[in-house]
Amino acid sequence: xxxxxxxxxxxxxxxxxxxxxxxxxxxxxxxxxxxxxxxxxxxxxxxxxxxxxxxxxxxxxxxxxxxxxxxxxxxxxxxxxxxxxxxxxxxxxxxxxxxxxxxxxxxxxxxxxxxxxxxxxxxxxxxxxxxxxxxxxxxxxxxxxxxxxxxxxxxxxxxxxxxxxxxxxxxxxxxxxxxxxxxxxxxxxxxxxxxxxxxxxxxxxxxxxxxxxxxxxxxxxxxxxxxxxxxxxxxxxxxxxxxxxxxxxxxxxxxxxxxxxxxxxxxxxxxxxxxxxxxxxxxxxxxxxxxxxxxxxxxxxxxxxxxxxxxxxxxxxxxxxxxxxxxxxxxxxxxxxxxxxxxxxxxxxxxxxxxxxxx
Numbered sequence: 523x524x525x526x527x528x529x530x531x532x533x534x535x536x537x538x539x540x541x542x543x544x545x546x547x548x549x550x551x552x553x554x555x556x557x558x559x560x561x562x563x564x565x566x567x568x569x570x571x572x573x574x575x576x577x578x579x580x581x582x583x584x585x586x587x588x589x590x591x592x593x594x595x596x597x598x599x600x601x602x603x604x605x606x607x608x609x610x611x612x613x614x615x616x617x618x619x620x621x622x623x624x625x626x627x628x629x630x631x632x633x634x635x636x637x638x639x640x641x642x643x644x645x646x647x648x649x650x651x652x653x654x655x656x657x658x659x660x661x662x663x664x665x666x667x668x669x670x671x672x673x674x675x676x677x678x679x680x681x682x683x684x685x686x687x688x689x690x691x692x693x694x695x696x697x698x699x700x701x702x703x704x705x706x707x708x709x710x711x712x713x714x715x716x717x718x719x720x721x722x723x724x725x726x727x728x729x730x731x732x733x734x735x736x737x738x739x740x741x742x743x744x745x746x747x748x749x750x751x752x753x754x755x756x757x758x759x760x761x762x763x764x765x766x767x768x769x770x771x772x773x774x775x776x777x778x779x780x781x782x783x784x785x786x787x788x789x790x791x792x793x794x795x796x797x798x799x800x801x802x803x804x805x806x807x808x809x810x811x812x813x814x815x816x817x818x819x820x821x822x823x824x825x826x827x828x829x830x831x832x833x834x835x836x837x838x839x840x841x842x843x844x845x846x847x848x849x850x851x852x853x854x855x856x857x858x859x860x861x862x863x864x865x866x867x868x869x870x871x872x873x874x875x876x877x878x879x880x881x
Contacts, residue, residue, distance in 0.1 A: 524537070524540060524541055524633055525537070526589070526633055526635055526638075526640045527587070527642060530557035530568060533555055533557055533568075533570065533587060535554060535555055538550075538552045538555050538570070539552045541644055542644075545629070545630025545644065546630070547630070549576075549580075549581070551576060552573070552574060553573045553574055553575045554573045555570050555573075556571040558570075558571065560586075561848055563596070563845070563849055564607065564767075564769060565588050565589060565590060565769075566591050566592045566593075567586060567587065567588050569586060569649070570584060570585045570586070570587050571583070572584065572585065584647040585630070585644055585645065585646070586643075586644070586646070587642070587644055588642070588643040588644075589640065589641060589642055589643075590608045590639055590640050590641050595843075595844055597639070606636075608634060608640075608641040609636065609639075609641065610768070610769055610771060611641070611767075611768045611769045611771075612632045612633065612634040612641050613634075614771050615629040615632040615768070616632045618771070623679065624672045624679075624765060625762045625764045626765055626766070626768075627648065627766060628646040629644070629646075630644040630645070630646075631644035632644075648754055648764055651756060651757060651758070651761060652754035652755060652757060652761070652763075653757055654750060654751050654755070655749075655787060656750060657749065657750040657751060657852040657855065657856060658851065658852055658855050659789075660750075660788050660789040660792060661750055661753075661787045661788065663788070663795075663796045664759070665755045665787075666792075666796070666800055667800055667803055668755065668756075668763040669748065669753050669755075669783055669787070670780065670783065670803060670807065671762075671804075671807050672765055673745070673776070673779050673783070673804070674804055674807035674808045674811065675807070675811065676745065676779075677742040677743070677744070677776040677779070677813070678742075678807075678811035678812065678813045679742075679743070679811075680743035681740065681741075682740065682741045695733075699726070699729070699837055701840075702840045703723055706836060706839040706842075710836065710839060713857050713858060714857065714858055714861040718861055718865060721865060721868070722832055725864075729832070729864075732830065733826075735826060736775045736778070736823055736826045736827060736830070737775055739775055739777070739819075739823055740776060740823075741773055741775065742773070742774070742775075742776050743771060743773060744771065744773070744774040744775070744779045745765060745770070745771055745779050746770040746771060746778065746782075747767060747769070747782070748779050748782050748783040748786075748787075749787065749856070750786065750787050750852075751852075752767040753766075754766060775827065776815070777824050777826065778830070780801070780804060780824050780827060781824050781827025781828040781830060781831065782827065782831060784797055784824070784828065785828050785831045785860055786860070790859055790862040790863070793863070797824070801817065805817045805820050825867045825870070826867070828863040828866070828867060829863060829864040829867040831859075831860035832860045832861060834860065835857040835861065
């Protein structure tokens with residue numbers, strides 16, 4: 523196991539040479555390295571600018587070094603979900619990354635120390651060809667479809683059929699959601715208005731019913747946090763989307779990824795206009811890889827997942843003391859989109875508050 527660097531001074535030419543060799547670049551001999559801090563909410567990240575002893579066009583001039591957050595407050599707020607989020611991401615790159623055909627960054631090193639909860643990821647840097655989606659402006663419908671194609675590849679690789687019953691206990695999550703509505707009432711009302719908040723709060727019980735229905739359907743490996751900051755889009759409109767930040771992967775309903783991406787990635791206007799066509803395209807992509815997901819069933823599941831973003835918005839608002847500047851700018855927009863999606867489902871055809879849509 524390579525030693526885990528805790529500060530830029532620890533990423534020496536010798537360490538990086540050994541790391542790249544372990545990752546398959548045995549010809550890499552690093553002469554110098556410079557670390558440039560880049561924005562990240564839940565981890566600490568740097569772009570490494572590298573020079574080599576021998577000029578080789580095949581060697582990466584930059585890499586992304588990702589480590590456990592150096593901010594104790596961030597670790598306390600975001601570092602753990604069903605164990606360490608940092609360990610989960612290391613496990614993804616070590617155990618699961620090779621299985622789907624989804625476009626993800628190449629990983630050269632993935633190490634985790636359970637005693638200290640420190641980790642290191644050394645990842646491909648695609649900044650010359652890709653850029654994160656703009657959460658505030660929203661992504662284009664074309665880029666939304668690009669990401670759905672990558673999600674279809676991920677989901678198809680691990681697809682399993684529906685379960686007869688939902689064996690998941692949602693009580694703790696639902697209780698936290700209700701507590702969050704109360705704790706964040708003033709903040710949320712300021713963002714979406716008193717009438718919208720009241721409508722959503724009055725319908726709180728149905729959200730718990732919907733989550734149970736969704737979890738009883740098809741299951742697969744999901745990313746679980748697909749939003750514009752975690753999707754790198756091609757700058758030339760010709761390439762594939764790249765999915766990053768795998769701290770929350772799990773087994774779950776595929777519609778959770780689809781609903782989260784379309785609600786948080788698109789403006790409300792674009793989502794309403796394009797969602798049916800995008801779901802059809804997603805189902806077609808699954809079909810091309812041997813998975814049949816009935817389009818009507820997929821759309822019903824998507825609507826639940828879209829409404830579910832209101833649960834995320836309310837609970838994530840409770841952590842706003844730990845938000846960074848980028849998150850503080852984006853979250854008011856994303857919370858409004860989540861509220862719009864939930865209200866659309868509550869008001870839509872086939873969605874009486876006493877039963878989940880599609881039931």
